[in-house]
Amino acid sequence: MTKQPLLDVKNLVTEFIIPEGIVYAVNGISFNVNPGETLAVVGESGCGKSVSMLSVMGLIPTPPGIIVDGEAIYGNKNLFKLAEEEMEQIRGKEIAMVFQDPMTSLNPVLTIGKQITEALICHFDITKNDARDRAISLLDMVGIPEARNRLDDYPHQFSGGMRQRVMIAMALACDPHLLIADEPTTALDVTIQAQIVELVLQLKRQKDMAVIWITHDLGVVAGIADRVNVMYAGYIVEEALVDDLYEDPRHPYTCGLLGSLPRVDHRRERKLCSIPGSPPSLLVKPVGCPFRPRCQYSKEICQFETPKLRETSRGHHVACWIDIQSGEQISGS
Amino acid sequence: MDPEPLVIVEKLKKYFPVKKGLVFQKQSGFVKAVDEVSFEICRGETLGLVGESGCGKTTVGRTMLGLYPITEGKVVIEKLDIAKADRNKLHRLRQKAQMIFQDPYASLNPRWTVSAIISEPIWVHHLAHSEKEKIERVQELMKLVGLSPRLINRFPHEFSGGQRQRIGIARALASQPEFIVCDEPISALDVSIQAQVVNLLEELQDQFQLTYLFIAHDLSMVRHICDRVAVMYLGTLVESADRDELYENPLHPYTKALLSAVPIPDPKKDRMRHRIILQGDVPSPISPPSGCRFHTRCPMEKPHCGELVPVFKEAAPRHWVACHEIT
Numbered sequence: 001m002t003k004q005p006l007l008d009v010k011n012l013v014t015e016f017i018i019p020e021g022i023v024y025a026v027n028g029i030s031f032n033v034n035p036g037e038t039l040a041v042v043g044e045s046g047c048g049k050s051v052s053m054l055s056v057m058g059l060i061p062t063p064p065g066i067i068v069d070g071e072a073i074y075g076n077k078n079l080f081k082l083a084e085e086e087m088e089q090i091r092g093k094e095i096a097m098v099f100q101d102p103m104t105s106l107n108p109v110l111t112i113g114k115q116i117t118e119a120l121i122c123h124f125d126i127t128k129n130d131a132r133d134r135a136i137s138l139l140d141m142v143g144i145p146e147a148r149n150r151l152d153d154y155p156h157q158f159s160g161g162m163r164q165r166v167m168i169a170m171a172l173a174c175d176p177h178l179l180i181a182d183e184p185t186t187a188l189d190v191t192i193q194a195q196i197v198e199l200v201l202q203l204k205r206q207k208d209m210a211v212i213w214i215t216h217d218l219g220v221v222a223g224i225a226d227r228v229n230v231m232y233a234g235y236i237v238e239e240a241l242v243d244d245l246y247e248d249p250r251h252p253y254t255c256g257l258l259g260s261l262p263r264v265d266h267r268r269e270r271k272l273c274s275i276p277g278s279p280p281s282l283l284v285k286p287v288g289c290p291f292r293p294r295c296q297y298s299k300e301i302c303q304f305e306t307p308k309l310r311e312t313s314r315g316h317h318v319a320c321w322i323d324i325q326s327g328e329q330i331s332g333s
Numbered sequence: 334m335d336p337e338p339l340v341i342v343e344k345l346k347k348y349f350p351v352k353k354g355l356v357f358q359k360q361s362g363f364v365k366a367v368d369e370v371s372f373e374i375c376r377g378e379t380l381g382l383v384g385e386s387g388c389g390k391t392t393v394g395r396t397m398l399g400l401y402p403i404t405e406g407k408v409v410i411e412k413l414d415i416a417k418a419d420r421n422k423l424h425r426l427r428q429k430a431q432m433i434f435q436d437p438y439a440s441l442n443p444r445w446t447v448s449a450i451i452s453e454p455i456w457v458h459h460l461a462h463s464e465k466e467k468i469e470r471v472q473e474l475m476k477l478v479g480l481s482p483r484l485i486n487r488f489p490h491e492f493s494g495g496q497r498q499r500i501g502i503a504r505a506l507a508s509q510p511e512f513i514v515c516d517e518p519i520s521a522l523d524v525s526i527q528a529q530v531v532n533l534l535e536e537l538q539d540q541f542q543l544t545y546l547f548i549a550h551d552l553s554m555v556r557h558i559c560d561r562v563a564v565m566y567l568g569t570l571v572e573s574a575d576r577d578e579l580y581e582n583p584l585h586p587y588t589k590a591l592l593s594a595v596p597i598p599d600p601k602k603d604r605m606r607h608r609i610i611l612q613g614d615v616p617s618p619i620s621p622p623s624g625c626r627f628h629t630r631c632p633m634e635k636p637h638c639g640e641l642v643p644v645f646k647e648a649a650p651r652h653w654v655a656c657h658e659i660t
Binding site: 044045159161162189190191192193194195197198216217218219220221222223225242243246256257258260261262263264265267268271272273274275276278279 | 385386493523524525526528529532535550552553554558576577590593599601608
């Protein structure tokens with residue numbers, strides 16, 4: 001793509017220093033998101049998908065966490081080099097975040113009106129009454145009935161799905177250019193999940209905003225994403241347009257994940273193909289390919305050298321030493 | 334169909350009292366968690382019980398095993414009526430009927446070793462005659478669920494989520510049961526581990542002719558593992574049918590909406606699909622809507638739906654549904 005990306009992250013390394021040693025949470029990942037695009041980041045728990053986004057937002061608790069290396073270019077600024085005051089101007093206003101658990105990420109002792117107007121008053125020169133009116137229109141927009149009356153309610157008076165709507169209203173309060181949604185539907189039932197996905201897609205089209213959607217659910221990804229990054233043990237292992245990824249997955253891990261999913265729209269044909277073993281401990285500095293111990297294709301080289309992302313077709317990158325169609329090691333390595 | 338089902342549930346009701354006041358508590362109503370649920374499970378069959386959170390599916394499972402006293406109705410497992418059983422009979426029942434719990438982090442005692450956890454049912458039901466036999470049995474069970482017997486003296490915190498769930502499965506198998514209630518056994522696990530545990534459950538079923546009640550909210554997994562599926566909404570059954578019949582030809586508007594909301598991991602197909610998006614949330618089970626409990630969110634609602642409770646009837650062979658609009 002020729003457009004300049006909205007956010008361009010290069011070689012991000014995030015580690016946590018804990019009494020047991022160093023947790024290698026994110027090990028040098030690069031990704032970008034273009035204006036108006038939906039990027040999905042997929043992976044299992046502990047793969048570094050949330051940590052990488054929190055790093056970008058400057059929300060990693062330090063200590064124990066440190067951003068060891070990398071840069072995040074937004075506009076012409078490197079977010080990692082900004083002073084806290086400058087970051088506060090961007091966070092919430094230009095890049096906003098929706099968190100996973102709507103039960104714990106709202107403050108239980110403040111009314112939701114107070115929580116929504118806080119961001120508005122903080123970022124804009126606006127009176128309390130104007131902020132209230134804006135909050136009402138935001139709640140209307142995310143589909144909360146009788147918004148005017150509900151502004152003075154507390155979070156416990158809302159259901160899970162409604163709370164997630166409130167969270168989205170808060171994130172959208174300042175018309176951000178980029179919305180980072182960290183597993184926004186994981187805690188919700190499927191029918192409510194469908195409501196929230198529909199809502200975010202509709203708002204994205206209205207406002208032409210870019211979305212990074214973090215999830216572990218490959219089903220949800222198929223319905224929302226333009227492009228997908230698959231993460232494993234702190235690395236991006238595959239990156240592709242959504243149709244390419246599902247039609248022609250190139251990394252053994254992606255293939256394994258897709259094979260282990262039962263389908264609601266198919267009759268049962270076979271047993272599920274499971275991936276043997278479990279994800280590696282992040283306390284050990286990775287040597288070689290992180291997926292090697294669980295990989296059916298592994299060769300000698302996988303043990304010693306970590307594969308870099310290479311392009312297999314236009315826009316489709318995979319970090320693997322093996323061409324899984326032939327099962328042979330790629331030439332020129 | 335088997336002439337004699339292993340498990341019969343008839344008009345099962347479970348109400349929890351709601352109390353008001355801190356000191357002088359007054360009973361102010363009931364949470365009608367389960368209201369007139371009936372189904373049967375044949376030997377060797379897997380019945381899936383699906384629904385959204387709070388619909389009462391876990392309560393059904395727990396009440397069936399006598400973990401909650403039954404408010405009304407009948408549960409018969411292996412010809413034993415739970416409501417009428419005394420302590421001794423319940424004890425015998427619990428050897429035959431076991432449970433696998435949802436949260437592998439909360440359902441294992443953190444101070445007990447794996448050996449103690451798995452051997453407790455063996456000890457309680459006198460299934461081993463000596464200490465040596467007991468340990469051998471534990472090791473055998475660990476091998477069966479894919480854990481190395483060398484780990485016998487470890488504590489639960491030393492295992493990952495998937496391994497803990499395997500410990501939970503070994504514990505359930507320890508008493509040599511015939512019927513196991515699996516209460517969302519995979520929803521706390523990562524995707525790549527879910528498939529491992531589901532395959533294990535299927536292998537064990539083949540090996541020991543087990544009968545499962547599989548409680549879940551993941552409709553794709555239920556289609557994979559279950560022979561028959563029952564859909565619950567707000568404490569009542571709305572539809573039940575054989576697996577492929579239910580997924581290919583759903584009759585109840587709630588089932589249709591539920592199935593259309595399940596994401597499909599196939600972007601092209603997903604885009605072509607028509608989604609039925611239900612409005613609003615599940616109403617409170619303390620004062621459920623009158624008549625058909627789904628009428629407040631139903632896209633096909635008619636005036637009489639709010640007045641008459643629909644009968645759970647057989648609309649097609651082996652396909653039961655509770656809706657006024659379907660005859």
